[in-house]
Amino acid sequence: MPKIGMEPQRRAALVQATIGEIGAAGSLQVTVGQIARRAGVSSALAHHYFGGKAQILSAAMRHILSEYSAEVRAALAAAKTPQDRLRAIIAANFAESCFEADVISAWLNFYVLAQRDPEAGRLLRIYQGRLRSNLTHALRVHMARPEPAAEVLGALIDGMYLRAALGGAGFEQGAAEQVMACADALIRGQT
Amino acid sequence: MPKIGMEPQRRAALVQATIGEIGAAGSLQVTVGQIARRAGVSSALAHHYFGGKAQILSAAMRHILSEYSAEVRAALAAAKTPQDRLRAIIAANFAESCFEADVISAWLNFYVLAQRDPEAGRLLRIYQGRLRSNLTHALRVHMARPEPAAEVLGALIDGMYLRAALGGAGFEQGAAEQVMACADALIRGQT
DNA sequence: CCTTTGATTGACTGGTCAGTCAATAAAAAC
DNA sequence: GTTTTTATTGACTGACCAGTCAATCAAAGG
Numbered sequence: 360m361p362k363i364g365m366e367p368q369r370r371a372a373l374v375q376a377t378i379g380e381i382g383a384a385g386s387l388q389v390t391v392g393q394i395a396r397r398a399g400v401s402s403a404l405a406h407h408y409f410g411g412k413a414q415i416l417s418a419a420m421r422h423i424l425s426e427y428s429a430e431v432r433a434a435l436a437a438a439k440t441p442q443d444r445l446r447a448i449i450a451a452n453f454a455e456s457c458f459e460a461d462v463i464s465a466w467l468n469f470y471v472l473a474q475r476d477p478e479a480g481r482l483l484r485i486y487q488g489r490l491r492s493n494l495t496h497a498l499r500v501h502m503a504r505p506e507p508a509a510e511v512l513g514a515l516i517d518g519m520y521l522r523a524a525l526g527g528a529g530f531e532q533g534a535a536e537q538v539m540a541c542a543d544a545l546i547r548g549q550t
Numbered sequence: 551m552p553k554i555g556m557e558p559q560r561r562a563a564l565v566q567a568t569i570g571e572i573g574a575a576g577s578l579q580v581t582v583g584q585i586a587r588r589a590g591v592s593s594a595l596a597h598h599y600f601g602g603k604a605q606i607l608s609a610a611m612r613h614i615l616s617e618y619s620a621e622v623r624a625a626l627a628a629a630k631t632p633q634d635r636l637r638a639i640i641a642a643n644f645a646e647s648c649f650e651a652d653v654i655s656a657w658l659n660f661y662v663l664a665q666r667d668p669e670a671g672r673l674l675r676i677y678q679g680r681l682r683s684n685l686t687h688a689l690r691v692h693m694a695r696p697e698p699a700a701e702v703l704g705a706l707i708d709g710m711y712l713r714a715a716l717g718g719a720g721f722e723q724g725a726a727e728q729v730m731a732c733a734d735a736l737i738r739g740q741t
Numbered sequence: 742c743c744t745t746t747g748a749t750t751g752a753c754t755g756g757t758c759a760g761t762c763a764a765t766a767a768a769a770a771c
Numbered sequence: 772g773t774t775t776t777t778a779t780t781g782a783c784t785g786a787c788c789a790g791t792c793a794a795t796c797a798a799a800g801g
Contacts, residue, residue, distance in 0.1 A: 363798060365748060385665025388579065390788060401750050406790060464665055471662055473716055474576025474655055483716055511732045515702065518709025525664055525674055541702045541736065548739030554768060556778060581758060592780050597760060 366408060370418070372398040373405055377419040382461025387416065387468045413476070420469050420479060423462055424486055430454050431493065444497040445542060452490075452516050453535035458523065467524045487513065501546045508545040515541060557599060561609070563589040564596055568610040573652025578607065578659045608669060611660050614653055615677055621645050622684065635688040636733060643681075643707050644726035649714065658715045678704065692737045699736040706732060 376397035380389040391412050395402040409415045434451035438444045452458070473480040490513050498505030498512075519534040567588035571580040582603050586593040600606045625642035629635045643649070664671040681704050689696030689703075710725040 363747065386662060403750055412789065468662060470712060470715060471577060471659060480716065487713070487716070507728060507731060511706065511728055514709035514713055514728075515706045516709070517712045518705035518707070521661060521708045521712055522678070522705055524661060525671065525678070537698060537702055537705075540698060541732070544739035545732065545735045546739070548735035548737070554777065594780055603759065
């Protein structure tokens with residue numbers, strides 16, 4: 360019973376399924392067949408809409424990054440005072456929609472993909488650039504030379520993701536607080 | 551002309567070739583054939599000595615981790631004063647033998663492997679545990695409650711590796727200095 | 742109606758790769 | 772000098788998988 364206008368739904372389902380499969384497998388070596396099955400369609404349809412596995416992966420990556428962007432933008436908009444902005448950014452980075460097993464695993468795998476696929480590298484560099492810029496702005500209220508601290512906090516957030524990917528225990532909130540504590544120390548201990 | 555006692559040499563060459571291939575490909579999807587060719591032997595011989603691809607990967611991982619351990623141990627032994635220890639550990643983490651394109655790439659890929667292979671996860675957790683322990687000890691000279699700072703510095707070092715894996719510019723020495731600056735700030739700004 | 746268009750699939754293909762095995766050859770041991 | 776051990780490989784196989792294609796089905800448009 361082919362209904363019309365399926366494309367957007369199928370695309371979304373496939374993207375979601377891709378993240379789920381990557382998370383479950385802990386690897387980019389998921390077959391188009393697995394992804395398609397999880398999305399409830401045939402692998403041929405996945406190829407039909409996306410063209411190839413590379414495009415499916417790319418779409419999944421864009422989805423994660425855009426969801427992340429939305430989270431940060433919302434947090435920034437909700438920040439009452441300039442001082443709030445720093446905490447808002449850090450909290451957004453560990454919000455549920457981003458800091459979740461499947462997403463973290465996919466995100467880690469995208470770093471690997473970036474070593475091979477220039478497009479993936481470009482996307483990741485854009486993400487890093489935005490994070491740096493956001494942190495720099497937020498830190499400027501607190502310190503004269505915010506750049507080094509922004510760099511450190513950006514790397515620290517990535518490091519927390521990496522450790523979360525390794526599994527371990529209840530990072531979920533601890534991570535955000537540790538990053539905030541580090542931010543406080545950087546502000547207080549500025550040279 | 552089969553000489554005797556080749557096994558150790560072949561194993562070492564294959565391990566080295568594995569790291570090289572992973573670094574070149576930016577992925578664990580390197581074939582046993584590629585690894586073997588780089589090591590100058592047939593893929594059958596690689597299977598003969600290691601049993602399978604999983605064991606080759608595991609051996610490469612152990613090699614990187616043990617080289618890393620040696621670097622840290624040497625740095626710690628060379629530290630004159632207790633205050634030196636912290637800088638020594640951080641410097642060792644960014645020493646040439648560890649902080650090199652191929653090795654970083656392989657190390658990142660091992661984090662991915664750890665999501666699927668419990669043995670890889672175990673090894674990585676041992677590495678993290680040692681780093682935490684070393685940092686905690688070194689920080690105790692400077693602060694009453696070193697644990698949170700050690701946690702943060704460990705994650706920060708991992709984050710720096712992750713960013714180095716993404717390529718970018720001359721991290722090589724900048725990274726170490728940024729981590730040291732962060733350590734100073736944590737010590738100075740302790741609550 | 743009938744035809745165009747979008748949705749959807751099963752079946753097929755060409756290529757790749759981990760792992761096996763029997764064979765060869767040289768050193769070592771007896 | 773024969774046997775054992777170690778080193779080494781080419782050739783094979785069984786599985787898996789991305790991508791293709793022709794066919795089917797139903798809604799929409801005329």
